[in-house]
Amino acid sequence: NAHLxxxxxxxxxxxxxxxxPFHDAPDEEIQKKLHKWxxxxxxxxxxxxxxxxxxxxxLKQNLWVEAGLMNGALVHVVGYMWPEGGDPYSDNPALxxxxxxxxxxxxxxxxxxxxxxxxxxxxxxxARGKWVPIFRQRVSSTAEEHLYRxxxxxxxxxxxxxxxxxxMTLERVRVH
Numbered sequence: 001n002a003h004l005x006x007x008x009x010x011x012x013x014x015x016x017x018x019x020x021p022f023h024d025a026p027d028e029e030i031q032k033k034l035h036k037w038x039x040x041x042x043x044x045x046x047x048x049x050x051x052x053x054x055x056x057x058x059l060k061q062n063l064w065v066e067a068g069l070m071n072g073a074l075v076h077v078v079g080y081m082w083p084e085g086g087d088p089y090s091d092n093p094a095l096x097x098x099x100x101x102x103x104x105x106x107x108x109x110x111x112x113x114x115x116x117x118x119x120x121x122x123x124x125x126x127a128r129g130k131w132v133p134i135f136r137q138r139v140s141s142t143a144e145e146h147l148y149r150x151x152x153x154x155x156x157x158x159x160x161x162x163x164x165x166x167x168m169t170l171e172r173v174r175v176h
Contacts, residue, residue, distance in 0.1 A: 020096070055076065077101060
């Protein structure tokens with residue numbers, strides 16, 4: 001997936017955003033040891049999430065099951081909302097991370113409006129009818145009490161394991 005992300009970036013000219021997590025630790029001693037804990041110690045929340053507009057990603061948490069925002073949903077990154085003055089190269093760490101990542105779902109069910117039409121997340125912008133903002137999610141550590149990581153519950157998904165793809169309805173697949 002990382003190789004395909006770099007290939008996508010070269011082909012499209014879209015930059016790769018390396019999004020670092022926020023941590024909440026009870027004391028400085030634990031803060032110093034954060035590098036020792038793995039991806040799995042934070043319920044597979046990545047330490048650094050690399051994304052690019054147009055990247056195929058997988059949602060890794062159930063956010064709104066009734067609407068289709070659930071673990072295993074395949075989406076495309078379509079943009080970011082940065083804090084005012086923010087960008088990945090800012091000197092201020094608080095401005096280096098987007099407020100949310102916009103993704104486009106292939107199939108989303110946000111209910112119907114008064115006229116019986118499918119309801120979009122952005123009602124005044126039909127072009128963004130299947131776009132949804134994904135916000136950071138906070139997960140607790142399985143290795144240390146009172147330690148939390150906050151990042152986007154997304155992972156690159158050009159390639160999936162057979163375990164993750166099991167039960168999915170996919171338009172096309174290639175098995176290696």
